[in-house]
Every structure is written in structure tokens, then in C-alpha cells.
Amino acid sequence: MILEITSKDNKIIKSVRSLSKKSNREKMGCFIVEGKRIVEEAIRDIPEKIGYVIISHSFKDKNTDTYNSLNRSGLNVYLVPDYIFDSISDTETPQGILAVSDFCDNRINKGERLLILDGISEPGNMGTIIRTAEAMGFNDIILCGNAVDIYSPKVVRSTMGSLFRLNFKTENNYDFINQLKSDGYKIYATALTSSLSLEEVEPWDKSAIVIGNEAHGVSEDILSSSDINIRIDMEGQIESLNAAVAAAITMYKFKK
Amino acid sequence: MILEITSKDNKIIKSVRSLSKKSNREKMGCFIVEGKRIVEEAIRDIPEKIGYVIISHSFKDKNTDTYNSLNRSGLNVYLVPDYIFDSISDTETPQGILAVSDFCDNRINKGERLLILDGISEPGNMGTIIRTAEAMGFNDIILCGNAVDIYSPKVVRSTMGSLFRLNFKTENNYDFINQLKSDGYKIYATALTSSLSLEEVEPWDKSAIVIGNEAHGVSEDILSSSDINIRIDMEGQIESLNAAVAAAITMYKFKK
Numbered sequence: 246m247i248l249e250i251t252s253k254d255n256k257i258i259k260s261v262r263s264l265s266k267k268s269n270r271e272k273m274g275c276f277i278v279e280g281k282r283i284v285e286e287a288i289r290d291i292p293e294k295i296g297y298v299i300i301s302h303s304f305k306d307k308n309t310d311t312y313n314s315l316n317r318s319g320l321n322v323y324l325v326p327d328y329i330f331d332s333i334s335d336t337e338t339p340q341g342i343l344a345v346s347d348f349c350d351n352r353i354n355k356g357e358r359l360l361i362l363d364g365i366s367e368p369g370n371m372g373t374i375i376r377t378a379e380a381m382g383f384n385d386i387i388l389c390g391n392a393v394d395i396y397s398p399k400v401v402r403s404t405m406g407s408l409f410r411l412n413f414k415t416e417n418n419y420d421f422i423n424q425l426k427s428d429g430y431k432i433y434a435t436a437l438t439s440s441l442s443l444e445e446v447e448p449w450d451k452s453a454i455v456i457g458n459e460a461h462g463v464s465e466d467i468l469s470s471s472d473i474n475i476r477i478d479m480e481g482q483i484e485s486l487n488a489a490v491a492a493a494i495t496m497y498k499f500k501k
Numbered sequence: 502m503i504l505e506i507t508s509k510d511n512k513i514i515k516s517v518r519s520l521s522k523k524s525n526r527e528k529m530g531c532f533i534v535e536g537k538r539i540v541e542e543a544i545r546d547i548p549e550k551i552g553y554v555i556i557s558h559s560f561k562d563k564n565t566d567t568y569n570s571l572n573r574s575g576l577n578v579y580l581v582p583d584y585i586f587d588s589i590s591d592t593e594t595p596q597g598i599l600a601v602s603d604f605c606d607n608r609i610n611k612g613e614r615l616l617i618l619d620g621i622s623e624p625g626n627m628g629t630i631i632r633t634a635e636a637m638g639f640n641d642i643i644l645c646g647n648a649v650d651i652y653s654p655k656v657v658r659s660t661m662g663s664l665f666r667l668n669f670k671t672e673n674n675y676d677f678i679n680q681l682k683s684d685g686y687k688i689y690a691t692a693l694t695s696s697l698s699l700e701e702v703e704p705w706d707k708s709a710i711v712i713g714n715e716a717h718g719v720s721e722d723i724l725s726s727s728d729i730n731i732r733i734d735m736e737g738q739i740e741s742l743n744a745a746v747a748a749a750i751t752m753y754k755f756k757k
Contacts, residue, residue: 369625377746379737410737478756481635481666486749490633493746494753500734 247315247322250299253329261299261333261345267394270348276396279335279343281311286406287344288318294347297321301330304341311342335398348396353385353412355428357451358499363467364390364458365488371395372403373489374456379407381496383454389416390457390464419466425453432471434463435495437485439474446475448499456492503571503578506555509585517555517589517601523650526604532652535591535599537567542662543600544574550603553577557586560597567598591654604652609641609668611684613707614755619723620646620714621744627651628659629745630712635663637752639710645672646713646720675722681709688727690719691751693741695730702731704755712748 250258261277263269270276275296278287281304287295298320305312305324315322330341353359360383365371371393378386392415393400401408422432431449435456455471457463468474477486477494486494506514517533519525526532531552534543537560543551554576561568561580571578586597609615616639621627627649634642648671649656657664678688687705691712711727713719724730733742733750742750 373743373746376739377742380733380735380739380742382736384737405739407737407739477636477753479636480638480756481640481663483632483636483661483663486633486636487629487745489743489746490629490749493742493749497733497750497753500736 247324250323250325250329253332257297257299257323258325258329258333261343264345265335265398267397270394270396275345275347276401277335277343277398278346278401279340279398280402281308281340281342283402283406284342284344285311287346287409288320290406290409291346292320295320296345296347297323298342298344299323299325299330299333301325301327301339301341303327304330349408349413351414353387353414356384357501358383359385359387359425359430359451359453360492360496361387361389361453361455361467362392363455363463364461365392365456367459367488368393368397368399369403370459370487370489372400374492375400375404375411376407377489377493377496379411381493381500383496385412385414387414387416387421389419389421419464419470422467422470426472431473432467433495433499434468434471434474435476435491436463436468436474437476439476441473441475443475443477443495443498446473446498452499454495454499456488456495459488503580506579506581506585509588513553513555513579514581514585514589517599520601521591521654523653526650526652531601531603532657533591533599533654534602534657535596535654536658537564537596537598539658539662540598540600541567543602543665544576546662546665547602548576551576552601552603553579554598554600555579555581555586555589557581557583557595557597559583560586605664605669607670609643609670612640613757614639615641615643615681615686615707615709616748616752617643617645617709617711617723618648619711619719620717621648621712623715623744624649624653624655625659626715626743626745628656628661630748631656631660631667632663633745633749633752635667637749637756639752641668643670643672643677645675645677675720675726678723678726682728687729688723689751689755690724690727690730691733691747692719692724692730693732695732697729697731699731699733699751699754702729702754708755710751710755712744712751715744
């Protein structure tokens with residue numbers, strides 16, 4: 246069923262607007278998914294988590310098929326004037342559709358390939374790494390070291406939907422490293438000065454790769470307790486690779 | 502020698518401001534390099550190309566060493582009030598230093614590894630690919646298919662200085678592909694539906710890799726005349742990788 250909202254002060258609209266802040270997202274346990282393609286993926290992949298969908302009048306007029314399928318979907322859908330949509334959109338040229346979804350479960354499955362993101366701070370990097378992780382078969386991601394919020398709008402967009410299909414767990418300290426080791430994982434941390442080149446590495450059955458902060462790299466806590474520290478060989482006068490690039494090359498090498 | 506500029510209407514300031522437009526950059530054959538670290542790299546790597554450097558009073562006050570070495574450098578350096586610097590800066594929080602440099606020579610050396618960027622349109626991707634190319638030993642880059650301007654401020658910044666150390670050539674049509682083939686190169690184009698996996702590829706002595714546009718991939722003109730089309734195997738429901746990620750993984754595989 247599709248309900249119309251006509252006031253900027255409607256409580257749904259106020260609630261969506263408040264979700265631009267991380268603290269409010271955490272209080273309410275939900276986040277915004279914006280854009281036609283990614284909302285369609287959310288509806289397909291995590292329908293049970295979607296609280297409601299908001300579309301603008303322009304969107305309705307231009308996307309009859311999507312509108313009709315939303316109407317039949319059983320989801321709560323709100324139709325709003327364009328100016329209200331623009332006021333809650335995070336993008337410069339809003340497509341006119343967003344969904345509010347509950348957070349992913351804070352749980353991983355501990356498969357054979359695990360990615361640990363230690364303090365990744367740039368939203369575009371975080372989103373690209375998550376997208377690449379799905380492509381490389383790394384379905385479990387641990388976030389630690391004050392990594393950027395995966396539910397911030399730019400991260401959500403740049404995951405291209407992978408956010409809905411992978412498992413995430415946030416850790417507030419580094420105790421989980423020892424737990425992973427007793428679960429049979431080898432921990433491979435990437436560092437610029439490691440003595441072992443990625444080319445020489447033989448992936449273990451259960452491998453956990455650690456990618457560090459863009460400026461400071463992997464934290465000492467992890468470097469000192471990891472099993473193997475690896476570097477990516479570089480030519481030229483480059484000091485380091487972009488974090489998403491380093492993550493991609495490393496995951497490609499460990500891909501099963 | 503360091504000269505002071507006190508007016509926003511000074512012709513140097515007006516000239517720098519005009520360089521934010523691609524058409525003016527092309528008319529004048531020069532571009533802006535902004536930020537302390539990257540200006541230092543430009544001074545080290547391409548001093549002969551630097552027309553002048555502009556610094557703000559705040560920069561001077563906070564960076565005595567850099568100021569003194571600029572003073573001794575023989576470069577033309579202009580000192581301007583902060584509000585003038587802010588008016589010519591491309592960044593939200595200006596560091597207070599920029600240089601105006603001539604374009605790189607439009608010429609490649611035809612080494613054993615060559616990168617062809619066909620229509621890369623996103624500045625961040627372009628910059629990251631150039632940075633990664635240096636690290637992977639791809640020192641020659643051909644730009645074709647209306648790729649984004651490598652001299653736009655965001656590309657320059659995200660190359661982290663690699664722009665000054667690699668060779669670039671812009672091609673307006675695809676005739677160069679046949680020339681490369683007669684020069685002994687094998688052309689490897691990346692495409693989602695290629696029958697050959699990157700894992701099965703044996704790099705040739707002289708290998709040229711082609712990375713395509715973010716949305717449309719490598720153009721038909723190249724796909725039909727390339728020697729080998731390759732794909733990167735992906736898991737999950739990912740349709741494609743980020744262009745910079747695809748470029749990085751492919752160059753890593755071809756790294757000598």
C-alpha cells in the first residue's frame with residue numbers, strides 16, 4: 246500500500262532526516278539505502294529488514310513498473326513531493342527513491358576466507374573494498390580500529406549492494422585475533438615493510454587477511470599477533486598503494 | 502626570489518583561477534598542482550616544468566623550512582594573503598601551497614608494459630590507476646576514448662605524484678592499436694564476458710593492457726582488434742569490479 250506524505254514535518258520524514266547522523270543510526274539500528282538500483286537489490290536480498298520505502302512524485306511518474314511492483318510488494322511505501330525528497334536525499338541529483346533498512350546482523354559465518362578491516366577511514370575505499378570482497382569470495386568481514394561507519398550514505402552507495410549480501414561484525418578491541426587463531430585461521434597482515442612478498446605466500450585453508458588504515462597501516466596490536474606479515478612489491482617511487490587497491494590485489498591472490 | 506601579490510585582480514591570480522577550466526588548461530598548456538607533499542614532489546621530479554609556486558601567508562608562517570628552501574630554489578614564488586589563496590584553491594581546507602606546471606610531454610617510451618585507459622571517466626579512478634601503474638611498473642600510459650582530463654585537480658591529487666614520473670600520450674582515434682601490434686605488443690583487453698580468465702593468461706614480452714570505461718567497458722573498436730580478451734573471475738552477485746580495482750589486479754598479474 247502506498248501512502249502520501251505532504252508535510253516536511255511528518256514524523257517519518259523527520260526520522261529519515263535524523264538518519265544522516267551516525268549516532269541516530271546507532272540509536273535506531275537502521276540506515277538509508279538511496280538510489281533505484283540499490284533499493285531494488287535491498288528489496289531482493291534483504292526484504293525482511295526493510296522498514297519502508299520513500300519515493301518522490303517524479304520517480305513515480307518516470308518509473309511505472311517499479312511503482313506498480315512496490316504497490317504489490319507488501320512493503321510500506323510513502324509517496325512525497327519532490328521538494329521533500331530532495332530535503333532528505335544525500336545526493337546532488339536525487340533519483341527519488343530510498344529505503345530505510347535495519348542494520349545487518351552483527352555476526353560472521355567464519356568461512357574459509359575472512360577479511361579484517363582495521364581502521365579504514367575513507368568511505369569510498371570502504372565501499373569499494375566491500376564490493377571487491379564479494380567478488381573475491383570473502384563473505385565475512387570484521388571491522389575494527391574505529392573503521393568508518395559502513396552505514397554512512399557514501400559507503401552504502403559504493404558497495405553497490407554487496408553490503409546486503411556479506412556478513413559483518415564490529416569488534417571494539419583486538420581480542421578476536423586470538424580467537425580466530427584458535428579457530429584454525431592464519432592471520433595475514435599487510436604492511437609496507439614486511440619481509441615476505443605476497444607472491445611468495447601460500448594461502449592457508451582458513452585465511453584471514455588484514456588491511457590497515459590509509460595513513461597508518463595495520464595497528465601494532467594486530468601486526469604483533471598475526472601469523473604472517475606480507476607486502477605487495479612495488480616499483481617506482483610509490484610509498485604505498487591505495488587501500489582498496491591493496492585489498493583487491495591481496496584478496497585476488499587468496500581467492501579460492 | 503619571493504614576490505608578494507596583494508590584489509585578487511593581479512594577472513597571475515587571474516591566470517591561476519582560469520586553470521580550473523579544462524579549455525583554459527589546454528589553451529595555456531599548463532595545470533595546477535596543489536598541496537604541500539605533491540608540490541614538493543613536482544619540484545623534485547619535474548623542476549624544469551614548473552612556471553611558478555604560490556604560497557599563502559599562513560603557509561609561510563607554519564612551514565619555515567619549505568619557505569626557506571623555496572626562497573633558495575630559483576623558482577618564481579608568489580606570496581599571497583590567505584583569502585586570495587582560498588579563492589584559487591580547489592580544496593575545502595587549503596594547505597596554502599600550489600604550483601603551476603607545464604603539461605607532461607605527450608610521448609611514451611614503449612617499454613615492456615603499457616597501459617591503455619579507454620574512456621575512464623571518474624577522476625578518483627583515473628588518479629588511483631595512475632598511482633597503481635607506477636607501483637606495478639607500467640610507465641607508459643595511453644589515454645583514449647575521451648578519458649577524463651589527467652590535469653583536472655582531483656586526478657592530479659589522487660595520483661600522489663605519479664603523474665610526474667610516468668609517460669602519457671593522448672590518442673584521438675584507435676589507429677594506434679595496429680601500430681602497437683606492429684611494434685610487437687600483444688593487446689590484452691579486459692571484458693566481463695571474455696572466455697579467457699586472467700588466471701590462465703601468460704603475459705607476453707611486450708604486453709599492453711586495456712581498461713575500459715566504468716559503465717560501458719572497453720570500446721568495440723579495441724575489443725575487435727585486440728589479441729586476447731580476458732576476464733577477472735568473480736564470485737557472488739557482483740556484476741563488475743571498480744575500474745581501479747580491475748586495473749590493479751590485472752597489472753599485478755602482468756607485473757614483471
